[in-house]
Amino acid sequence: MQNLVENPENIRVAGTIWIERADGSERFLGKGRIQLLELIIEQGSISKAAQAMNMSYKRAWDLITSMNTQAAKPLVVTQVGGKQGGGASVTDEGVRAINEYKALQQRFQEFMALETEKLTNRRQ
Numbered sequence: 339m340q341n342l343v344e345n346p347e348n349i350r351v352a353g354t355i356w357i358e359r360a361d362g363s364e365r366f367l368g369k370g371r372i373q374l375l376e377l378i379i380e381q382g383s384i385s386k387a388a389q390a391m392n393m394s395y396k397r398a399w400d401l402i403t404s405m406n407t408q409a410a411k412p413l414v415v416t417q418v419g420g421k422q423g424g425g426a427s428v429t430d431e432g433v434r435a436i437n438e439y440k441a442l443q444q445r446f447q448e449f450m451a452l453e454t455e456k457l458t459n460r461r462q
Contacts, residue, residue, distance in 0.1 A: 351453040355446045357439070359408070366408045367439050371401055375428050375436055378414060384426045402426075409435070 356368030365371070370391075377387035388398035406412045413432035418424050428436075 351450040372436055372439050374401055375432055378426050379428045382425045
């Protein structure tokens with residue numbers, strides 16, 4: 339790579355990682371879905387989480403439905419109306435999904451850093 343760019347010290351390997359069906363037909367988890375789950379934990383509501391992401395409620399609901407359908411156990415559960423009003427919460431399985439995705443993301447960042455070193459011959 340050093341011969342391909344004038345200043346190899348100014349390049350890096352970059353990318354995004356997500357988990358999807360083996361046939362590539364549907365995403366399961368990615369950065370945005372993890373952020374949505376974390377905001378549901380923080381806000382206690384799908385609508386508030388969607389609003390915080392500048393996302394429509396329908397889009398947020400569709401993402402949650404997709405995740406819940408693909409997961410072995412639901413990642414998000416909802417409660418309707420009542421005295422306290424409705425709400426949503428992330429299940430233990432959802433918290434596990436967040437943690438596993440973040441660990442995967444960390445390994446991916448380490449991989450990209452290593453590949454950057456290799457491509458730019460920064461590694462001795």
